[in-house]
Amino acid sequence: MKKSLPNNLHDEVVKIRRDLHKIPETAFKEFETSNYIKNFLKSNDIEFESDIAKTGILVELIGEKTGKNVLALRADIDGLPIQEETDLEFKSQNGNMHACGHDGHVAMMLIALKYLNLNKENIAGKLKVIFQPAEEEVGGAKAMIEQKPDFFKDFTHVFGFHIWNQIDLGKIAFNDNTVFVSADTFEIEVFGKGGHGAMPHLNTDPIFIAANLIISAQSIISRKKNPGKLGVITFGKIEAGTAANITPEVVRLTGTIRAESKETREFLIDELKNLSENFPKSFGGKGKFTKSSGTGPVINNKDFANQSYSIADEIFGNNTSIKVDPVSVADDMAEFMELAPSVYALLGGKKKNSEMHHNSKFDFDERCMSYGIEFINSLATKILN
Numbered sequence: 001m002k003k004s005l006p007n008n009l010h011d012e013v014v015k016i017r018r019d020l021h022k023i024p025e026t027a028f029k030e031f032e033t034s035n036y037i038k039n040f041l042k043s044n045d046i047e048f049e050s051d052i053a054k055t056g057i058l059v060e061l062i063g064e065k066t067g068k069n070v071l072a073l074r075a076d077i078d079g080l081p082i083q084e085e086t087d088l089e090f091k092s093q094n095g096n097m098h099a100c101g102h103d104g105h106v107a108m109m110l111i112a113l114k115y116l117n118l119n120k121e122n123i124a125g126k127l128k129v130i131f132q133p134a135e136e137e138v139g140g141a142k143a144m145i146e147q148k149p150d151f152f153k154d155f156t157h158v159f160g161f162h163i164w165n166q167i168d169l170g171k172i173a174f175n176d177n178t179v180f181v182s183a184d185t186f187e188i189e190v191f192g193k194g195g196h197g198a199m200p201h202l203n204t205d206p207i208f209i210a211a212n213l214i215i216s217a218q219s220i221i222s223r224k225k226n227p228g229k230l231g232v233i234t235f236g237k238i239e240a241g242t243a244a245n246i247t248p249e250v251v252r253l254t255g256t257i258r259a260e261s262k263e264t265r266e267f268l269i270d271e272l273k274n275l276s277e278n279f280p281k282s283f284g285g286k287g288k289f290t291k292s293s294g295t296g297p298v299i300n301n302k303d304f305a306n307q308s309y310s311i312a313d314e315i316f317g318n319n320t321s322i323k324v325d326p327v328s329v330a331d332d333m334a335e336f337m338e339l340a341p342s343v344y345a346l347l348g349g350k351k352k353n354s355e356m357h358h359n360s361k362f363d364f365d366e367r368c369m370s371y372g373i374e375f376i377n378s379l380a381t382k383i384l385n
């Protein structure tokens, strides 16, 4: 690694990551985490605005040289409601868990920020750092933009990353297209006519209609969507009925839609809405489709991605940069990526015997954080020059 930052960087970042790992908090309740970030910023003389979307923090670092570029960097700060089952000495005791690596994101961003702040005289333009709450449930990004629209107005570049323990240490993925998919939560209500379960001819059975609707929904994926485009419809919850011999009035289905592009996303939502509203009619019932929340796909800008490949290869050696297939998870980083050309990178942090993200035995190789900090530092120095 071509190091431009001090050698004790690793110890500094590991300490922060472990401190944060002990106090994971879930969406919009990241109060202790937020205080930790504020204290770090204060002790390094970095100004900030806090309480954005409850627990979010915004930092604006103005370089001492003049320049037009404004680079936004984002770290998500929330944990998950998972009881940790690792053997780590710094494991969480509070019933929540940093099972996605966001503790590492905050740690890297704080250390990167510390050194960029010390190097302000060589920076032209502005660096804006976003510590975002509520990524896991999706909603933190939008809430921050709504509360402080001015902060988000002038970005020329947006960069974010995720530690990814499915990728080897020392590799960073910069796709020049989709990285993560969109995610939309929907509810479908199927209305029938209740009655005695022994006399179905007098009722309109919404369970029967819903069962058929669930099967037909997969025909959107297999028969209507272009098979070359990634898209998923999954029903995760069915609610209906009170007893074995009673036909209920209504069935509620909830589920999620995932898509690799804006077009596929719109297509799947429209098709499922159509099916939900029209299909029950042919059985004498009624259907209602509601999309409750959602975020678009994470799609990188090609030029900015190419620039990122070369920066990474320059500091860490050829073949550091890789491309990966789009992953069918989502990140509301997509909201910030709407604002300017953006890159979202996956930082390889594979660790032996650790499980996938969101598993109670999740962990990552802490050495990946040094790669992340070195990369951010070089990226910021290049773009803000």
Ligand SMILES: [Zn+2]
Residues within 6 Å of the ligand: 099, 100, 136, 357, 358
């Ligand atoms: Zn996650």
Ligand SMILES: [Zn+2]
Residues within 6 Å of the ligand: 100, 101, 102, 135, 162
């Ligand atoms: Zn995550």
